[in-house]
Amino acid sequence: MPLKTDRWRSSNSRLIGIYAIFFVVWGAVLTGVLYVEISGYLGTVAERTLMQRAHYYQKIDDAKLFDELQGSEVYSIAGIDAYGLFEANGQYVTGDLLKLRSNLPDDGRVHYLKHGLRMAGSQGETRSSHALLQHRSDGRILILARDGGSISAVGGIIGQALFWGLSLTLIPGLIGWQLLRRRPLQRVERLQRSTESIVSGNLRERLPLSPRRDELDMLAHAVNTMLEHIEQLMHEVKSVCDGIAHDLRTPLTRLRARLYQLQQLPMEEAHALSLSLAMEESEAIMLRFQGLLRISELEDSRRRLAFSPFQPAALLQQAHDFYEPMAQEKHQLLTLELEPDLPALQGDQALMFEALVNLLDNAIKFTPPGGHIRLCAKVAEGVHHIEVIDNGPGIPEAERESVLRRLYRGNATRQQPGHGLGLSLVAAIIRMHAFNLKVLTADSGGTHVTIKCSRV
């Protein structure tokens, strides 16, 4: 069966998938670094501004501090810069900051508070901010703060940029993938169909090429060149064989004619006997020769053009009726088992009959008297099966492959008449039909030959 790939498994999907993951990770890393750098920079700026203010207020006398702080409101940005002055016991004196925070370390340096300070006029919410605690010489505590909202805003902006960037890239990417994945897949399916046709014997077929000359075309071109070579080689082998066959036919005809002429002359009994043996030998040569020629003929794919639909039931019935008298003579039982309503098969009926005749002939030949030979046709798992099952001695496992080779004769069969071409002829016929031939062991220990035909 051809290997079918589902949409997720195509190499395109995989590449696009890997690329998408790479892109997302890279986008995240890039924005992450940006975020860290920018927020770090903004933090430093806030820190420096706070430090400047702290240094400035440090130098201001405690008595003037109050006025100075009030005055700073003129130039500092409301809601961004803030201060708070508290008594040493933490009691609020003045400023936007209403409450002294205990978690602000008392070390005169700028600290970043995630949940920052509550300001006057706000509805209880706290904001992240940079803050600094300064002890005045009169024991009061001054808190200076700068809103950290801009850092959070930077985070938000970068997050949004990441989101839009990814979605604007990934969504068209997915649509593009959906559109792109079809064409290569369709091409691969076309290639697959051509290959199947070639495998089933149509060596004239070539893989389709596109005008794009891409990597698939390079591969298809290489395969086509290879096919050209194979076809040429096979053609050469066939023409050599045909030549030999043709050159041998005439001398064989002559040999036979001469022996026959000789036989018509009066002669002694001993001579007549040798002559008749010579005639028999020449018969045997001819039979074998014709068998071999027939097999090479079958390997010629043109014959497939003559395929037409036929009813397997009628064919099996005919084969059964043809061999039933023979089985009866050998005191064997030849039964026909047909499933009702078998669908038609596509092929060469005459050749299929020849294949069945050979199988039945073997079965009858090798099954002892009293044996049972079954000729069956059924549909199993959607496939036509034609079977010849006997309860004879069977074929040893080691010989099962070789029985299909030309001129092979099993150890046990050398005494039987025949030219050893029957099963290879069957194999050639089955191969030509692109059917499947299997030699198995029957439950009874005999031979079980199965022909798996085309799908129903």
Added chain:
Amino acid sequence: MNYALVIEDDEVTAQSITTELQAHGFDVQWASTGRDGLAKAILGGLDVITLDRMLPDFDGLTIVSTLRNLGIHTPVLMISALSDVDERVKGLRCGGDDYLTKPFSMVEMVARLEVLLRRPGSHSQVHQLSVGNLSIDLIENTLVRCGESIALLPTEFKLLTYLMRNAGQQVTRTMLFEEVWGYHFDPGTNIIDVHIGRLRKKIEGPGAPLIHTIRGSGYMLATQN
């Protein structure tokens, strides 16, 4: 006396065909080229022609189709080194009457020629065939022996019909297989003999046999040997 023309380029084959035909009482002419053969065939006065499919100057198919186009319907047995089924079909479609593949046996060739000679213009006009005490009705598909009807299987009936049509004539196993079963290959074993044996049991009563076995070649239906 029957007149036969052998168109065959191989001298040895032509000679043995000629000798064999002469032994069977034919008057034989030989043509070694297609041109010569065609000329002789057109001249007429022939009962049967054997024609090699591949000649040095002409294709056998051309000769037979030329003859048919000229309205000459002398039976032609095509002999060919090309055994492919397609070739057989081509040969018969061009007007050949029978097709024999090289290498062939002389017995087979003569038997086929004799059948061709005996072949009447049209089979269908004959409704009844009788040999000895056997009589078959080709319309009713019945067999009667001495007034007593005998049941036959369809294949057996076909077999007997063919033998009776060619009564007194030798027919080979291959011819029987082709005619009765309609396939063109060598069934190989003695399966035809088994069928003949079965038929014999059904149709032959006590007394002289009707179907005679001719050793090494085939059968003949005849009232006497």
